[in-house]
């Protein structure tokens with residue numbers, strides 16, 4: 001026989017109540033405890049759901065006012081002796097109705113909460129974007145400067161104005177688009193044979209010699225440049241930081257003011273190195289780069305063919321020149337290269353523009369750059 005744990009409210013007990021066991025027997029409801037035993041005959045029994053939020057099932061003797069037994073175990077309502085008792089059918093109906101009402105209102109509250117949270121995440125990206133716009137570019141530039149100066153110790157920067165100018169001339173139609181949007185891009189070459197390029201917050205773009213060495217054309221290099229520029233112009237660094245702050249801080253910054261975010265920026269110089277571009281940011285940057293290249297009349301197919309080079313390097317697996325030297329790198333671990341190629345190829349199908357022919361000096365540029373110690 002099923003035993004339910006229950007509480008008896010009785011004026012003769014010290015404290016007015018005690019806990020014990022409840023059993024449903026043919027003669028009625030039986031409550032047992034060390035202190036007291038109490039029975040309610042089915043004929044005098046009334047059952048109802050009650051307590052805060054109808055959490056409990058009460059058993060009461062209709063002939064007394066101040067005595068009742070209650071349990072939180074609702075399965076008691078399914079007890080065969082109770083369901084089959086002719087005296088209780090009305091009570092049972094009412095109790096179940098009350099419990100259903102409770103269930104429905106809980107479900108409604110729960111759905112509202114779930115909808116609110118889902119809604120919040122749907123608009124989160126939009127909120128982050130609009131907040132990022134309010135963050136002055138100068139803040140980013142400051143962080144970029146800090147980061148750059150800590151890098152200077154370990155990076156072998158190449159100082160060669162004539163090679164840099166050759167690069168800037170080819171990329172001029174891209175650089176001018178950045179200037180028009182209010183971003184100042186500074187270009188640096190680093191002697192490092194890993195195939196890599198990355199952008200620092202605020203606009204410094206660092207290109208490894210390994211990237212130039214493995215590229216076959218200006219178009220490929222310009223594709224990568226466009227991608228890094230897009231990380232800057234799309235404010236990916238700031239958006240990444242705000243994203244990491246969580247929805248609560250975002251909401252309070254929106255209803256308050258952005259100065260609350262300032263602290264995060266001041267402290268982030270070091271932590272930024274661990275901040276990586278999300279999959280979504282990479283796709284966004286690829287897409288923006290594609291458009292910048294088209295506007296610049298530079299054939300954007302270079303971006304695809306450079307990704308093919310990366311993919312082959314990754315697949316060869318023997319030569320580990322392709323590594324993650326920096327989390328903000330072009331070669332993010334995600335999304336996978338094939339996925340990025342596939343997305344760009346969808347755009348390639350729609351290409352019908354004419355592009356400028358880029359200078360034929362790419363191999364000479366490469367050779368001269370790689371010669372520098």
Ligand SMILES: [Zn+2]
Pocket residue numbers: 227231277282285328329330331332
């Ligand atoms: Zn990237």
